[in-house]
Amino acid sequence: xxxxxxxxxxxxxxxxxxxxxxxxxxxxxxxxxxxxxxxxxxxxxxxxxxxxxxxxxxxxxxxxxxxxxxxxxxxxxxxxxxxxxxxxxxxxxxxxxxxxxxxxxxxxxxxxxxxxxxxxxxxxxxxxxxxxxxxxxxxxxxxxxxxxxxxxxxxxxxxxxxxxxxxxxxxxxxxxxxxxxxxxxxxxxxxxxxxx
Amino acid sequence: xxxxxxxxxxxxxxxxxxxxxxxxxxxxxxxxxxxxxxxxxxxxxxxxxxxxxxxxxxxxxxxxxxxxxxxxxxxxxxxxxxxxxxxxxxxxxxxxxxxxxxxxxxxxxxxxxxxxxxxxxxxxxxxxxxxxxxxxxxxxxxxxxxxxxxxxxxxxxxxxxxxxxxxxxxxxxxxxxxxxxxxxxxxxxxxxxxxx
DNA sequence: CCGTCTATTTATAATTC
DNA sequence: TGAATTATAAATAGACG
Numbered sequence: 001x002x003x004x005x006x007x008x009x010x011x012x013x014x015x016x017x018x019x020x021x022x023x024x025x026x027x028x029x030x031x032x033x034x035x036x037x038x039x040x041x042x043x044x045x046x047x048x049x050x051x052x053x054x055x056x057x058x059x060x061x062x063x064x065x066x067x068x069x070x071x072x073x074x075x076x077x078x079x080x081x082x083x084x085x086x087x088x089x090x091x092x093x094x095x096x097x098x099x100x101x102x103x104x105x106x107x108x109x110x111x112x113x114x115x116x117x118x119x120x121x122x123x124x125x126x127x128x129x130x131x132x133x134x135x136x137x138x139x140x141x142x143x144x145x146x147x148x149x150x151x152x153x154x155x156x157x158x159x160x161x162x163x164x165x166x167x168x169x170x171x172x173x174x175x176x177x178x179x180x181x182x183x184x185x186x187x188x189x190x191x192x193x194x195x196x
Numbered sequence: 197x198x199x200x201x202x203x204x205x206x207x208x209x210x211x212x213x214x215x216x217x218x219x220x221x222x223x224x225x226x227x228x229x230x231x232x233x234x235x236x237x238x239x240x241x242x243x244x245x246x247x248x249x250x251x252x253x254x255x256x257x258x259x260x261x262x263x264x265x266x267x268x269x270x271x272x273x274x275x276x277x278x279x280x281x282x283x284x285x286x287x288x289x290x291x292x293x294x295x296x297x298x299x300x301x302x303x304x305x306x307x308x309x310x311x312x313x314x315x316x317x318x319x320x321x322x323x324x325x326x327x328x329x330x331x332x333x334x335x336x337x338x339x340x341x342x343x344x345x346x347x348x349x350x351x352x353x354x355x356x357x358x359x360x361x362x363x364x365x366x367x368x369x370x371x372x373x374x375x376x377x378x379x380x381x382x383x384x385x386x387x388x389x390x391x392x
Numbered sequence: 393c394c395g396t397c398t399a400t401t402t403a404t405a406a407t408t409c
Numbered sequence: 410t411g412a413a414t415t416a417t418a419a420a421t422a423g424a425c426g
Contacts, residue, residue, distance in 0.1 A: 001418040002405030011234050020405095021235040027403065028227050035224060035243065038207050039217040042244040045228075050236050197401040198422030215393095216422090223420065395426090402420070409413075 014050075021049050029057045210246075217245050225253045 011017040025047055036043040036059035045057040207213040221243055232239040232255035241253040 001403040001420085003407085003415085003417055004405060005418065006230070006234065006405080008230060008233055010236050017235050021231065021237060023404070024227065024231045024235075028224065028231060031220065031224050031227060032241075034202070034204060035217065035220045037204050038202065039213050039220075040206050040246055041217060042242075044240075044242040046238075046240040047228075047231065048238040197403085197420045199398090199400060199424085200422055201401070202422080219421070397425080398421105398423095400420100400422085402418100404418080405416090407413100407415075409411100 017050065025049070025055055029055070032057050033059070213246065221245075221251055225251070228253050229255070 011020055028047070029045065032043045032045050035041055041059065043057070043059045047055045049055070207216055224243070225241065228239045228241050231237055237255065239253070239255045243251045245251070
């Protein structure tokens with residue numbers, strides 16, 4: 001649309017490219033949302049701008065939820081994959097530990113970049129009608145909260161399971177975790193509202 | 197567009213809803229692809245139709261690739277989350293370890309459910325049209341393969357980084373992982389084909 | 393049920409303020 | 410420089426075969 005057609009080809013001018021990205025990103029989200037609402041479909045969308053900024057949309061609480069749908073539903077591995085899968089799941093204790101930590105490293109980075117992205121993210125919206133306006137910040141913040149809640153829950157479970165009665169944790173460390181979890185649970189009761 | 201406006205509200209008639217979904221799904225993918233190409237952006241899109249059919253688009257090889265980007269980059273917390281975040285990130289060594297493992301537990305479950313879902317999933321496919329059958333299995337199997345590859349890569353990196361020269365791993369365990377990785381790399385060269 | 397056709401709505405490129 | 414306007418390209422709802 002617009003005065004001229006657009007070619008399906010990379011925009012070389014970095015300024016124009018950024019402008020194009022900003023506009024289109026929002027309208028794709030809008031369209032995705034329409035699809036999710038009109039059809040009651042689950043939709044997850046992730047967009048990484050050339051300069052690293054990330055935008056996500058999800059008809060569910062979080063994009064992670066959509067991802068889990070994939071992992072749990074889709075999945076049609078072929079015979080070759082079965083072997084691979086076995087090797088992964090059958091690994092022994094030490095390797096298991098290393099693997100877990102390795103995968104978790106990613107989450108670690110995630111946490112660190114959080115702070116950095118905050119102000120930027122909160123500034124993002126605008127294109128939507130007033131009512132819908134806060135949606136993405138609320139939604140995404142809440143999605144993240146959900147993620148942390150799950151993590152906290154699992155931490156506590158693991159503490160019990162892995163560490164048992166041992167004095168592996170310092171008392172105050174445990175207390176901190178417990179209080180955070182409580183606080184989060186309490187906070188989770190409101191501010192949702194992106195059900196479609 | 198079209199003869200009438202559309203309300204942002206669920207389409208009750210199931211037939212109309214399905215038709216709407218089919219059309220819109222494709223155009224969202226088209227738009228996403230435009231964004232990816234014109235701006236050289238990474239885009240991942242997942243759509244679950246009301247009746248369970250899954251459609252994915254990705255500017256990268258697989259949607260899982262996009263997911264991994266998320267794990268490393270995304271996240272849009274709000275001020276309330278900052279406190280929570282601090283508590284998490286400031287925990288000490290022991291707690292850190294526990295946390296990492298805890299978060300990774302999710303991935304663990306993921307893998308377990310994989311096996312469980314496997315036969316079920318393979319059985320489900322038979323219901324689909326012959327032609328479409330191959331497409332999704334090939335595409336999705338490959339996507340899954342990609343996901344595992346990334347995981348393996350991270351595992352190995354972490355091994356080097358975290359364990360250094362220590363004999364934390366058993367020799368045969370390491371060998372198993374290495375061989376799997378190689379095999380997978382070799383297999384990854386073909387059978388793709390969902391480029392836009 | 394799927395491709396076409398056409399009137400209309402949307403999206404948006406260019407331009408202006 | 411970024412928001413608002415305008416002219417035009419695109420998308421698409423409904424109808425038809």
